[in-house]
Amino acid sequence: MSWGTELWDQYDNVSLHTLKGIEFCEKYTHFLKERCNVEMEYARNLKKLVKSYQPRKKEEDDYVFSWSRAFVDMVKELHDIAGQHEMVAENLQGTVFKDLQGLITELRQERKKHLHEGTRIQDALKQSYQQLDKSKRQYERAFKDSEKALDNYRKADADINLSRAEVEKHRIVMNAKASQCEDCKNEYAAQLQQTNTHQREYYSGSMPQVFQNLQDMDERRVNRLQAAIGQSAEADRNVIPIINTCIDGMQKAAAAIDAKEDSKLVIERHKSGFQVPSDIPFEDLSNMQATENSNHSTPKSAPSDMKNTYKTSTVSGKSRKRGGIFGLFQSSKVSLRCYCVDDPKEDFSDLPPNQRRKKLQQKIDAIKKEMAKEQAEREGMLKMKDVYANNPALGDPSTLDKKIEENAQKIDDLRQDLHKFENYLGEADGKHRRHSTSNESLSPSVSDGSTPASQQQVSEPGTPNLQHNVYAPIDGDEEGEDEFETFPIIGTCRALYPFDGSSEGSISMLENEEFNIIEADQGDGWTRVKRDDTSEGFVPTSYIEVHLYDQDQV
Numbered sequence: 001m002s003w004g005t006e007l008w009d010q011y012d013n014v015s016l017h018t019l020k021g022i023e024f025c026e027k028y029t030h031f032l033k034e035r036c037n038v039e040m041e042y043a044r045n046l047k048k049l050v051k052s053y054q055p056r057k058k059e060e061d062d063y064v065f066s067w068s069r070a071f072v073d074m075v076k077e078l079h080d081i082a083g084q085h086e087m088v089a090e091n092l093q094g095t096v097f098k099d100l101q102g103l104i105t106e107l108r109q110e111r112k113k114h115l116h117e118g119t120r121i122q123d124a125l126k127q128s129y130q131q132l133d134k135s136k137r138q139y140e141r142a143f144k145d146s147e148k149a150l151d152n153y154r155k156a157d158a159d160i161n162l163s164r165a166e167v168e169k170h171r172i173v174m175n176a177k178a179s180q181c182e183d184c185k186n187e188y189a190a191q192l193q194q195t196n197t198h199q200r201e202y203y204s205g206s207m208p209q210v211f212q213n214l215q216d217m218d219e220r221r222v223n224r225l226q227a228a229i230g231q232s233a234e235a236d237r238n239v240i241p242i243i244n245t246c247i248d249g250m251q252k253a254a255a256a257i258d259a260k261e262d263s264k265l266v267i268e269r270h271k272s273g274f275q276v277p278s279d280i281p282f283e284d285l286s287n288m289q290a291t292e293n294s295n296h297s298t299p300k301s302a303p304s305d306m307k308n309t310y311k312t313s314t315v316s317g318k319s320r321k322r323g324g325i326f327g328l329f330q331s332s333k334v335s336l337r338c339y340c341v342d343d344p345k346e347d348f349s350d351l352p353p354n355q356r357r358k359k360l361q362q363k364i365d366a367i368k369k370e371m372a373k374e375q376a377e378r379e380g381m382l383k384m385k386d387v388y389a390n391n392p393a394l395g396d397p398s399t400l401d402k403k404i405e406e407n408a409q410k411i412d413d414l415r416q417d418l419h420k421f422e423n424y425l426g427e428a429d430g431k432h433r434r435h436s437t438s439n440e441s442l443s444p445s446v447s448d449g450s451t452p453a454s455q456q457q458v459s460e461p462g463t464p465n466l467q468h469n470v471y472a473p474i475d476g477d478e479e480g481e482d483e484f485e486t487f488p489i490i491g492t493c494r495a496l497y498p499f500d501g502s503s504e505g506s507i508s509m510l511e512n513e514e515f516n517i518i519e520a521d522q523g524d525g526w527t528r529v530k531r532d533d534t535s536e537g538f539v540p541t542s543y544i545e546v547h548l549y550d551q552d553q554v
Helices: 011-040 044-051 057-062 068-078 085-160 164-239 242-256 260-271 285-297 304-313 353-390 397-437
Strands: 491-495 512-521 525-531 534-539 543-550
Touching: 011 044, 011 068, 011 085, 011 164, 011 260, 044 068, 068 164, 068 242, 068 260, 085 164, 085 285, 164 242, 164 260, 353 397, 512 543, 525 543
Parallel strands: none
Antiparallel strands: 491 512, 491 543, 512 525, 525 534
């Protein structure tokens, strides 16, 4: 079974698996090094080593392959070894350890080469898709211009008030637009054919070869690890005849390693079962003109063999632009959207409060680290200057004056930057504290002086948590326009109490005011709502009465 055919859409998982395999080899070399030291200190330290390398509960999923299970069995056999093995330590250090170190270096370089080739092939296909999309848009524009020129000519020809020269002018424009449309159509057809050829080569030749190279590399690593475990066992056999039973068990564990079975297990764990996308059909706009009205009323469904491929490019039922190659080879983990702006501000005031404080704190930590580095350099130069002053034969102290002066200037600049960003952070924290301390004034009062049960838990959270999706620009079209992702309405809510919405990213509301919910509380105490006038923002969840729609209908 080949990874290239069975795991064609699991590029990220295959890459991660090969990395874990190399890291496991490194882990085994660390084990050998420590074992060599332990062998010199007799059985007590050897048992301690075995205990330290017993698989932990959280690592159980990593010990499903034959090579990892063999390692566990070998460690158990080591528990019964209770002698001092200086010769074993020398043999392990001189052969197995060095061989594995060389193997790790070789595998890292080979893996980097294969992944670089895979990235290059993916980028080439992505570029081909972009060229296809560009030529299609040019064809669409040329087609519309041609249709418009044709209509203008027909109107001019039917207008008896226009001169023949003006009619002829419209005819010339019509012919030019028609010729331009035909050229764009031919270019689009040629690019489509080229892209389909490229795509077929990508899925049937180029990427399967990359997967096959990674599979061969991984199987070679497994076989070499199998040999290393066998060599370790053989070293024990040569030195300690009285523990041959334990060594036989270790040899049995090494023999149980099966690279092919491990490759099948990788396929079973990561295979998605999706079909390879079929060729992209040619869309002749001239033949589609007659059915344009029906297409407006009845959306055309995507080809059935492409639905699984495209399903990763939709969020909450809304279409969004695809990232990567038709959404393929994306990690299964969902990452947070970054809050992107074209011109980020120095104080990060364009970011949401939590992100702003995080960025400012990172900036402050970086400045402090740089200041510590400059201070250490200054101390070193001052000590060197004292040495030169006490022993002129070693150097001239005055040569360090300029460097010390530059160092002092750097430290002063860093200190000013640190003060500036600490003020920014204090300002950000001050806003957060002001909103936190305003809960009492924001909570409604009760006429009889008692506090209702629903109000006892009402408090305004600090700021919206990063778990919330933040609006982020999506790459625009050729004209430079940006599109913003929209969120579906998932429910409604009613304001129980008024809220002034003074914190950044929030929205004010009046008591009993109705809103549409576009994002539920992610655990930070905030809910994103939207008014009928399209204004939207965060409000405290404890201030509203929430009614979510059936999730199956959202």
